[in-house]
């Protein structure tokens with residue numbers, strides 16, 4: 001089991017006001033699954049993803065990642081786990097400004113202990129998302145869809161166990177959005193575990209399974225019957 | 238971006254000015270030291286000078302210090318105890334090759350229809366051998382002429398120009414006071430020797446001629462003795478002290494604390510050039526250190542500027558820091574990144590400061606040289622090391638807090654900060 005969550009609780013405490021964001025979640029995600037986490041705005045999707053992605057810690061409950069209880073890991077160990085096992089794709093792309101596409105994708109390798117040729121690896125991943133011709137472009141010189149594909153390449157560059165994507169299509173037009181979803185689907189077909197956060201049913205249905213949350217509680221956890229597939233216009237071969 | 242650069246440059250000004258000042262202080266320190274040393278060695282380094290001094294009251298001594306002969310003259314107390322007889326005794330000392338006595342006076346010199354008030358410098362014939370002064374034309378007076386109170390004069394180069402222009406001075410008759418003197422020589426130009434001494438404007442007379450015929454006295458202002466071994470100058474100074482206390486009938490007070498004889502009753506003061514060089518370099522070094530301390534404060538102010546820039550950079554890059562953390566940057570990675578940046582920014586400022594410092598130091602030396610001051614341009618190697626090391630230290634010290642702030646940023650907060 002890649003992810004095991006038991007009674008996961010997250011609360012924010014601001015001057016005696018306690019905001020309960022996650023209220024006792026329980027679920028498991030296997031290696032190789034493509035799961036959507038769906039819910040309305042403010043339901044706690046991003047908060048959950050940050051905890052699952054080891055960027056944040058739960059207030060209480062147990063979170064086992066890859067069989068390890070994350071409670072016992074210190075900040076540096078968490079940083080190393082994020083570097084080696086996790087890839088993130090954010091709604092706002094979060095690319096480095098004044099830096100070219102290639103350097104952006106190489107970024108995780110800068111903090112990696114693995115001895116791999118960063119340049120070659122980053123180029124290969126960029127080609128796989130159809131951006132082999134944009135290596136030297138600066139991030140302000142490419143389109144939103146291309147930006148998000150750069151972000152996906154960056155998430156993939158260190159060959160992570162799992163990819164988290166928080167509203168990856170939120171800032172894209174529908175065509176670019178579909179392209180991005182197709183890439184995720186192909187990655188999943190190739191064996192990558194993918195967790196997608198979204199509030200749109202249409203986007204959520206690219207996954208095999210949808211976990212629905214509302215007000216910090218799971219209100220549904222179902223297989224997708226009519227799984228969406230791209231029409232093949234995606235750039236991934 | 239452009240206004241960003243202006244802002245960065247302005248905050249870097251502190252470091253730039255600080256480093257520039259360090260370079261100027263070091264350069265000026267070296268130049269002043271060189272200037273003083275060259276002036277001292279223009280008097281010769283292997284000499285001991287014995288000058289008159291007003292004995293200090295035992296009760297007042299220690300606080301008021303000793304009164305120099307110049308001050309005592311203006312106060313109307315003239316010490317008359319130092320004589321050529323003392324000089325003869327000093328000449329008997331083993332380490333002393335030869336000495337000359339000197340006295341100054343003022344009088345009018347007349348040639349043809351020109352009349353000038355000049356400084357008369359009376360010295361023994363040995364002056365020309367001991368002092369650095371050289372004869373340009375004619376000759377200096379002899380010991381025999383001195384002892385016979387001969388009416389001969391040697392004139393300084395400026396006096397020659399003023400009275401004779403381009404025509405011959407040697408052999409001419411000039412009137413000093415009411416007596417006629419034969420000009421037997423002209424001194425080589427020497428340039429300003431500091432302390433207000435202008436040897437080129439003097440008229441040199443045999444000391445006894447000046448004492449007896451012009452001033453009507455028989456004491457001297459100071460004695461200069463040339464030594465065989467300058468290393469032994471302290472011992473020789475001791476010997477002269479003993480000898481003069483003996484002949485001037487001085488019983489020195491004993492300092493109860495040290496059991497040593499004190500100099501407060503002495504009516505003379507002995508200065509070795511060795512000692513003078515030491516004293517002067519102590520003074521210039523102290524000045525340099527004091528100035529550096531002030532400069533260090535300005536660098537610290539500059540460091541606060543660096544800290545300011547770094548805080549701005551960190552807050553502008555909050556999202557970037559969050560992203561780096563998300564992809565696996567650890568505390569030390571972020572810390573290192575921002576410290577490096579702080580050092581880099583400081584280093585750029587330092588290099589600008591070093592270049593400006595060298596430039597300004599050079600301009601000062603050019604300016605001073607054009608004013609006739611012997612101001613050598615130069616910077617000791619360690620000044621570069623001190624300037625660079627100190628400013629980089631500032632870069633690290635003042636980059637530390639902003640870098641720590643960056644390294645401690647919660648990735649969630651940083652990522653939500655879009």
Ligand SMILES: Nc1ncnc2c1ncn2[C@@H]1O[C@H](COP(=O)(O)OP(=O)(O)OP(=O)(O)O)[C@@H](O)[C@H]1O
Nearest residue numbers: 012019021039040041042043044045046047048199
């Ligand atoms: N630092 C915090 N302090 C207090 N409350 C917080 C904090 N961070 C998030 N919250 C609250 O937690 C709740 C869930 O936030 P979260 O970002 O997880 O929602 P979301 O489901 O991702 O919403 P969206 O679809 O709009 O992105 C929100 O009500 C938010 O106000």
Ligand SMILES: [Mg+2]
Nearest residue numbers: 045046047166
């Ligand atoms: Mg969200």
